[in-house]
Amino acid sequence: xxxxxxxxxxxxxxxxxxxxxxxxxxxxxxxxxxxxxxxxxxxxxxxxxxxxxxxxxxxxxxxxxxxxxxxxxxxxxxxxxxxxxxxxxxxxxxxxxxxxxxxxxxxxxxxxxxxxxxxxxxxxxxxxxxxxxxxxxxxxxxxxxxxxxxxxxxxxxxxxxxxxxxxxxxxxxxxxxxxxxxxxxxxxxxxxxxxxxxxxxxxxxxxxxxxxxxxxxxxxxxxxxxxxxxxxxxxx
Amino acid sequence: xxxxxxxxxxxxxxxxxxxxxxxxxxxxxxxxxxxxxxxxxxxxxxxxxxxxxxxxxxxxxxxxxxxxxxxxxxxxxxxxxxxxxxxxxxxxxxxxxxxxxxxxxxxxxxxxxxxxxxxxxxxxxxxxxxxxxxxxxxxxxxxxxxxxxxxxxxxxxxxxxxxxxxxxxxxxxxxxxxxxxxxxxxxxxxxxxxxxxxxxxxxxxxxxxxxxxxxxxxxxxxxxxxxxxxxxxxxxxxxxxxxxxxxxxxxxxxxxxxxxxxxxxxxxxxxxxxxxxxxxxxxxxxxxxxxxxxxxxxxxxxxxxxxxxxxxxxxxxxxxxxxxxxxxxxxxxxxxxxxxxxxxxxxxxxxxxxxxxxxxxxxxxxxxxxxxxxxxxxxxxxxxxxxxxxxxxxxxxxxxxxxxxxxxxxxxxxxxxxxxxxxxxxxxxxxxxxxxxxxxxxxxxxxxxxxxxxxxxxxxxxxxxxxxxxxxxxxxxxxxxxxxxxxxxxxxxxxxxxxxxxxxxxxxxxxxxxxxxxxxxxxxx
Numbered sequence: 001x002x003x004x005x006x007x008x009x010x011x012x013x014x015x016x017x018x019x020x021x022x023x024x025x026x027x028x029x030x031x032x033x034x035x036x037x038x039x040x041x042x043x044x045x046x047x048x049x050x051x052x053x054x055x056x057x058x059x060x061x062x063x064x065x066x067x068x069x070x071x072x073x074x075x076x077x078x079x080x081x082x083x084x085x086x087x088x089x090x091x092x093x094x095x096x097x098x099x100x101x102x103x104x105x106x107x108x109x110x111x112x113x114x115x116x117x118x119x120x121x122x123x124x125x126x127x128x129x130x131x132x133x134x135x136x137x138x139x140x141x142x143x144x145x146x147x148x149x150x151x152x153x154x155x156x157x158x159x160x161x162x163x164x165x166x167x168x169x170x171x172x173x174x175x176x177x178x179x180x181x182x183x184x185x186x187x188x189x190x191x192x193x194x195x196x197x198x199x200x201x202x203x204x205x206x207x208x209x210x211x212x213x214x215x216x217x218x219x220x221x222x223x224x225x226x227x228x229x230x231x232x233x234x235x236x
Numbered sequence: 237x238x239x240x241x242x243x244x245x246x247x248x249x250x251x252x253x254x255x256x257x258x259x260x261x262x263x264x265x266x267x268x269x270x271x272x273x274x275x276x277x278x279x280x281x282x283x284x285x286x287x288x289x290x291x292x293x294x295x296x297x298x299x300x301x302x303x304x305x306x307x308x309x310x311x312x313x314x315x316x317x318x319x320x321x322x323x324x325x326x327x328x329x330x331x332x333x334x335x336x337x338x339x340x341x342x343x344x345x346x347x348x349x350x351x352x353x354x355x356x357x358x359x360x361x362x363x364x365x366x367x368x369x370x371x372x373x374x375x376x377x378x379x380x381x382x383x384x385x386x387x388x389x390x391x392x393x394x395x396x397x398x399x400x401x402x403x404x405x406x407x408x409x410x411x412x413x414x415x416x417x418x419x420x421x422x423x424x425x426x427x428x429x430x431x432x433x434x435x436x437x438x439x440x441x442x443x444x445x446x447x448x449x450x451x452x453x454x455x456x457x458x459x460x461x462x463x464x465x466x467x468x469x470x471x472x473x474x475x476x477x478x479x480x481x482x483x484x485x486x487x488x489x490x491x492x493x494x495x496x497x498x499x500x501x502x503x504x505x506x507x508x509x510x511x512x513x514x515x516x517x518x519x520x521x522x523x524x525x526x527x528x529x530x531x532x533x534x535x536x537x538x539x540x541x542x543x544x545x546x547x548x549x550x551x552x553x554x555x556x557x558x559x560x561x562x563x564x565x566x567x568x569x570x571x572x573x574x575x576x577x578x579x580x581x582x583x584x585x586x587x588x589x590x591x592x593x594x595x596x597x598x599x600x601x602x603x604x605x606x607x608x609x610x611x612x613x614x615x616x617x618x619x620x621x622x623x624x625x626x627x628x629x630x631x632x633x634x635x636x637x638x639x640x641x642x643x644x645x646x647x648x649x650x651x652x653x654x655x656x657x658x659x660x661x662x663x664x665x666x667x668x669x670x671x672x673x674x675x676x677x678x679x680x681x682x683x684x685x686x687x688x689x690x691x692x693x694x695x696x697x698x699x700x701x702x703x704x705x706x707x708x709x710x711x712x713x714x715x716x717x718x719x720x721x722x723x724x725x726x727x728x729x730x731x732x733x734x735x736x737x738x739x740x741x742x743x744x745x746x747x748x749x750x751x752x753x754x755x756x757x758x759x760x761x
Contacts, residue, residue, distance in 0.1 A: 045682065046681070047678055047681060066681065066684075067678075067681040067682050067684075068681065068682060068683060068684025069684070072682075073682070074678075074682055076678065076679075079675045079676070079678075079679065080679065082676060082679070082693070082694060083675075084697040084698065085693070085697075093683050093685065093693075094683065097683050097684040097685040097686075097689055098685075098689040098692075098693070099689075099693060145683075
């Protein structure tokens with residue numbers, strides 16, 4: 001996946017991204033607030049259109065493709081579910097946006113729910129679930145959509161530490177099973193260190209550093225990165 | 237965030253809705269211009285002293301009505317806000333919402349049956365005044381009916397303003413030991429003063445464009461407003477030139493008022509929500525409580541009176557005989573069918589505008605609003621400048637040469653009332669739709685949910701209730717319509733209000749009072 005001299009401005013601050021992401025691995029996207037992490041993901045997902053430059057995914061130019069036609073699934077921090085639809089229906093939407101499901105689709109939904117630990121909760125409404133369970137539903141939908149790229153925009157930021165660990169394990173498991181290309185926006189160095197093979201560090205709307213996670217978290221990362229995580233000692 | 241590269245169908249729907257409104261209002265204006273052009277000297281000559289007297293009376297009655305509604309409403313609202321918990325408070329607030337939804341002709345009848353020469357209070361009023369009670373036709377009747385409509389409305393709006401005062405300010409006031417007078421001067425009055433121009437402007441606007449009340453309670457040429465004069469010029473004198481002059485004046489007048497209102501930042505569509513009372517940290521003294529209780533009681537009685545009178549008169553009338561009359565049955569059926577059609581059209585148009593506005597706002601990112609988005613945003617509000625009778629008059633003049641004006645009565649009643657209800661319908665729909673879009677827009681784009689599927693799966697569950705509210709309001713408005721049907725009604729197309737008007741005219745008011753309570757609209761939820 002490649003962002004080729006992509007330029008975008010939201011209001012005043014101009015952003016420009018020229019970066020390549022390795023396929024089949026988890027890349028942590030980190031950086032201070034307002035550095036453009038979410039915008040980067042929105043550009044890849046197709047919620048924003050770049051003013052210049054091209055976006056390539058899997059050797060295809062997707063710059064002009066609408067979000068639903070990109071090989072991409074995204075999990076937001078919140079509002080991943082339609083609150084009036086059951087767990088089953090919310091996952092089913094990943095197969096058919098009009099909820100016309102075949103027998104095979106239903107089986108896929110059941111399997112995805114079982115894989116994400118939601119078996120038996122098919123008929124519940126989102127409000128009857130905990131915060132962690134809601135994000136599991138979103139991940140189940142990612143499974144049935146079967147898109148090779150997964151974008152995670154701080155999806156576990158509002159969960160407690162233990163729950164977050166579980167969710168990270170789940171993501172790591174899903175990534176390994178499907179060899180997904182994952183971009184993971186997070187503020188938590190521990191999360192990034194646990195999960196990511198690569199790190200892309202953003203500052204003021206551009207990529208200021210990129211490299212292997214070991215380098216970054218081994219204390220050999222760039223000065224700005226070490227300043228950002230507020231520690232000079234190795235994390236992992 | 238421009239998600240889709242194709243034109244959003246929501247924007248197309250909005251353009252269609254705006255086109256519909258433009259044709260309706262534009263056609264009416266074209267009719268007026270054509271008529272004025274045909275007989276320019278006649279239209280100019282129509283500006284005579286009589287016309288000026290009508291303008292003066294229109295403004296005078298509206299100013300008096302505003303004063304009599306707004307001033308007491310200030311104190312009623314303050315009393316209600318000082319006592320956030322007492323038995324029946326919610327009931328009173330709900331009652332205060334009812335007049336807005338009552339058909340004006342029903343209120344006119346109710347006011348007559350209370351304070352008229354043969355009304356329930358006639359004996360008492362005669363005894364008090366010494367000599368026989370002369371009745372209330374004229375300015376007195378108009379004022380009573382206008383205050384009945386607008387005092388509760390103003391009180392609710394002021395109460396809303398008072399409840400925007402943060403609880404911390406009240407906490408502070410009680411800590412500093414402010415008395416009721418100081419609290420009024422330093423806390424309540426600033427909040428009320430901010431709302432005052434908007435509320436007064438809204439009430440003034442409603443009274444300037446009041447048609448039914450003036451027609452039924454004015455009782456003669458001495459108490460005639462522009463709208464009633466337009467009706468008389470077209471239906472009785474058949475003087476199109478005069479109708480054009482009157483209409484131009486009416487549009488000019490409402491335009492100035494609306495312009496002033498928007499300057500004041502008023503909300504010209506009112507509100508039908510029940511505000512939640514915050515906890516208060518001051519306990520009023522005993523004398524103050526008694527005063528407040530008296531005030532609230534008086535206002536409530538004034539509002540309940542006409543409603544009770546309508547119910548009582550309806551019970552007394554011979555409903556069985558009325559229901560057996562063909563004319564009544566036919567008019568009831570016509571009213572219901574037209575009201576349902578108008579409500580359907582109104583909700584569809586409003587929904588289209590709401591969706592288009594949101595889609596345009598999302599698509600534009602941070603730039604300035606386009607003309608289209610501006611139109612989708614305020615288009616519904618602009619119809620308030622053009623009262624129904626003006627649209628009716630324009631179309632009446634436009635097609636009288638080429639077709640039978642009475643044959644298009646159903647179309648006019650449905651379309652004009654649908655458009656008139658739009659400002660209210662839009663207000664009911666927009667917050668729900670925008671909030672839902674805020675949450676779901678990205679998700680829908682990601683999953684490719686759009687068009688009809690999106691309406692069915694995502695928007696309908698969220699919009700069901702506000703749509704019902706908008707539908708009910710539009711149906712109520714259309715059921716009570718007299719402005720349009722008064723122009724276009726005939727023996728072949730009659731609605732209930734039209735039938736009532738005819739019977740009132742022939743002094744069969746005792747009979748007329750039995751009709752509306754059964755078929756009349758209830759308050760929208």
